[in-house]
Amino acid sequence: MQNEERLTPAEREVEAALGALRAAGCGIDRDRLMFQAGRASVRRPLHIWQGTSAVLCLALAVSLAVHSRPQPAGRDEYASADGSRTSTAEVVPFETPAVGSGLPIAGGQYLRLRDEVLARGLDALPRPTAASVTAHEPGPQIERLFQQVPRASRRWGLFGLERLVSTGEQS
Amino acid sequence: MGPIDPSRLSRWFDAYGAALSLYARQWLEAGLADDIVQDVFIRLMSQRAEPRNVKAWLFRSVRNAAISGLRSGKRRQRHEEQAAARRPAWFEARAEDLIDAATAQDAMMSLPSDQREVLVLRIWATMTLRDIAELLDEPVSTVFSRYQAGLEGIRNRLVLSCRTKND
Numbered sequence: 001m002q003n004e005e006r007l008t009p010a011e012r013e014v015e016a017a018l019g020a021l022r023a024a025g026c027g028i029d030r031d032r033l034m035f036q037a038g039r040a041s042v043r044r045p046l047h048i049w050q051g052t053s054a055v056l057c058l059a060l061a062v063s064l065a066v067h068s069r070p071q072p073a074g075r076d077e078y079a080s081a082d083g084s085r086t087s088t089a090e091v092v093p094f095e096t097p098a099v100g101s102g103l104p105i106a107g108g109q110y111l112r113l114r115d116e117v118l119a120r121g122l123d124a125l126p127r128p129t130a131a132s133v134t135a136h137e138p139g140p141q142i143e144r145l146f147q148q149v150p151r152a153s154r155r156w157g158l159f160g161l162e163r164l165v166s167t168g169e170q171s
Numbered sequence: 172m173g174p175i176d177p178s179r180l181s182r183w184f185d186a187y188g189a190a191l192s193l194y195a196r197q198w199l200e201a202g203l204a205d206d207i208v209q210d211v212f213i214r215l216m217s218q219r220a221e222p223r224n225v226k227a228w229l230f231r232s233v234r235n236a237a238i239s240g241l242r243s244g245k246r247r248q249r250h251e252e253q254a255a256a257r258r259p260a261w262f263e264a265r266a267e268d269l270i271d272a273a274t275a276q277d278a279m280m281s282l283p284s285d286q287r288e289v290l291v292l293r294i295w296a297t298m299t300l301r302d303i304a305e306l307l308d309e310p311v312s313t314v315f316s317r318y319q320a321g322l323e324g325i326r327n328r329l330v331l332s333c334r335t336k337n338d
Binding site: 030 | 181189190265267275323326
């Protein structure tokens with residue numbers, strides 16, 4: 001190095017004499033150092049795994065806590081094209097019905113009913129209750145039209161219905 | 172860079188262990204200096220990746236730890252007590268030495284600490300002036316001035332020692 005070239009011969013002599021001296025060995029137990037250093041190098045990956053597991057557990061706990069909380073009824077807001085809010089609609093949380101709560105056939109009765117239907121036909125099906133009948137809308141329009149067909153013509157079936165629709169007569 | 176291969180520690184210990192211990196003894200007594208050097212080697216192995224310049228990292232870590240240790244009142248008190256009780260040898264005494272080891276140690280101890288530090292790093296740690304400047308966070312010219320002044324101080328001390336012996 002350029003700086004070191006500026007040393008005087010006397011300084012170089014001292015430098016050489018000092019350089020010939022050997023530093024006294026340190027009192028470190030070599031084997032113990034190697035053991036401790038090896039342990040330190042192994043401990044680091046363990047810390048990484050422990051940290052990763054802790055973070056994942058925390059994330060899982062937070063996720064479970066958030067999803068188990070009941071969702072409050074919210075309001076959806078709609079915006080028109082010009083950006084103004086036009087209407088809101090209350091959003092009612094969907095409730096999943098309990099299994100078998102509204103079904104006419106519960107649990108293991110289904111298999112028995114199926115066997116009876118296979119053996120006796122549709123007559124084996126249970127009669128609908130009054131509540132279930134009134135709960136339903138009237139039959140399709142074609143059935144109501146069919147009622148208007150004169151009794152005598154009903155035997156013609158769809159032909160009579162077609163005639164009624166095309167001529168508009170009710171005889 | 173990946174994790175440090177433990178087998179390399181042995182090589183680093185052989186190459187720098189004694190110089191690191193000598194360096195730490197500029198501030199602390201031998202026992203504490205060795206403790207610090209050992210801790211630094213263990214810390215090196217717990218690093219996620221190998222430092223870019225392992226030698227510079229080791230000397231910087233030892234320097235920081237030694238100065239920190241010196242600042243600790245408890246350690247300073249212990250250091251003073253042990254230093255008063257005995258003076259550990261810095262150099263091995265060998266027949267072929269050009270300077271007596273004990274005389275060299277006396278001469279070194281008489282130097283200002285900043286000059287002594289540069290001498291240790293340049294001669295026994297075989298660091299370049301540029302590396303020393305980087306380690307000490309000083310300009311190279313300042314480091315060279317300290318080095319030159321340290322050599323001059325040792326020479327004067329040795330000349331004085333020779334004159335005293337001859338008289």
